[in-house]
Amino acid sequence: MRFLARGRGASLSAIVLNxxxxxxxxxxxxxxxVMHVASRVLVVDLGYKLSKLEQEGRDLTREHDRLxxxxxxxxxxxxxxxxxxxxxxxxxxxxxxxxTVPGPSPHTADRAGPHTREQGG
Numbered sequence: 633m634r635f636l637a638r639g640r641g642a643s644l645s646a647i648v649l650n651x652x653x654x655x656x657x658x659x660x661x662x663x664x665x666v667m668h669v670a671s672r673v674l675v676v677d678l679g680y681k682l683s684k685l686e687q688e689g690r691d692l693t694r695e696h697d698r699l700x701x702x703x704x705x706x707x708x709x710x711x712x713x714x715x716x717x718x719x720x721x722x723x724x725x726x727x728x729x730x731x732t733v734p735g736p737s738p739h740t741a742d743r744a745g746p747h748t749r750e751q752g753g
Contacts, residue, residue, distance in 0.1 A: 705711060716722040
């Protein structure tokens with residue numbers, strides 16, 4: 633502490649020069665502390681967001697599994713028949729109402745040419 637050795641006549645500039653390094657060092661510690669706290673706040677905030685997104689992903693996976701099960705159930709022949717009979721008032725056709733029409737023989741299809749085959753399929 634040089635300014636104390638000079639006594640009462642110490643100039644203001646000498647005092648400032650002696651305190652400046654300590655003030656800069658203190659300011660540096662404060663800045664580092666503020667940056668550390670800010671970074672920790674950001675990390676905690678991102679942790680909460682990540683946790684929320686993980687929960688949302690689990691919920692969506694559970695919903696996807698439920699919908700797959702529902703789709704498999706809706707495609708079952710027993711349920712399709714039940715819906716056709718009860719909601720759509722459908723019934724199997726009476727005996728003799730369905731006629732089988734013979735298709736063209738392979739030889740007839742060859743003679744018809746490629747245009748007939750493309751139009752049919």
